[in-house]
Amino acid sequence: MRGKFITVEGGEGAGKSTNLEFIRRLLESEGYQVVFTREPGGTTLGEDIRELLLGHKHTGMADDTELLLIFSARAEHLARKIMPALEFGKWVLCDRFTDASYAYQGGGRRIDLERIRQLENWVQGGLKPDLTLLLDLPVDVGLTRAGARSEPDRFESEGMVFFDKVRNSYLKIAAAEPERVKVVNAAASLEEVQRRIEMVLKAFFRAQSESQ
Template identity: 55%
Template sequence: MKGCLISLEGGEGAGKSTVLEALRAHLECLGIKLLVTREPGGTALGEAIRSVVLDEQMGQVCAESELLLMFAARAQLVRELIMPALDEGTWVLSDRFTDASYAYQGGGRGQPEGRIAELEAWAASGIKPDLTLLLDVPVEIGLARAQVRGVPDRIESEQSGFFDRVRSAYRERAGLEPSRFRIIDSSQDIDSVAASALAAVDEFMIRQRDSK
């Protein structure tokens, strides 16, 4: 039986790292064989690309280069880790997946949706998450949280208008695929956010069980 792919999405300061660890602990406690990864990253090549993409010293990286770099990392992750894991029945929990490109490189950078869809079909082998948890937080709240984490990376250094477009793109994606997305109000305290995420995963697992 194939595994399931669960992705965690959201803008800056949404609390993804904390929620990811809560989900990891919850799924492992249930005895589910689990692979946890992140984007960009997860593989040696992906982590190298991540360091380039997020490096503030890189200066002006054109939108086309950023998009292709993200999908280069994703192509490697899909083929090296995600596809083999799913085929052997392992569940995959990913900190971001292709929806992030529609939000950041599409909504944020203005790259055409059709171009991203072509790359999704080719570089990502058309793989989509079975469940996507969107941690949705107003931009001003998210950026205020992100500021306390330390020196911002190249993308975190963008202006608020960029993140407004990212958030709108995420919410639009969720509206187009309501059966896959669960929107979680991430302006709550982190314990409440994590509890909502766990409840969404539990509900997904019940639906998976009942459909068999």
């Protein structure tokens, strides 16, 4: 049977990377084989593109260039890693995916959403994540957390207005697709965040076994 595709989304410093390991353990304790990956990146070529996107060498990159680079990395990621793993029956757990393109390049940079949809259809066909955890928190809290962690990357150097648009776009996606996208209050303590993540995943596992 084909594996499931789970993505974790949210703004800067929301706790995506922190919680991925926790999610992996939950999946493995259910007996699933897990492939762990991230966007932009996930493949050798994709990680090179990630450097172009997040580094400070190309600060003035045009918005369309940014979007196309992201979808190039995604095409490689799907062809070389995600699709083969799903077809093999593995579960794929990914730190950010296409919702981030709608939120950052659509919401943040104001690229026409229809363009993003066209690229999504081209690169993904009908493929969408089966489940998305959206870690939501006020922008300033996330930026403080991320700032305490490392030097800001090219996106983290954006201002509050940009990140507010990103957050609102994510919430809009969650409101439009409540079955797929589950919002987790990421401003809470890590313990509380993980309790909620576990609840969402347990419900997802139940739904899987009922549909078999």
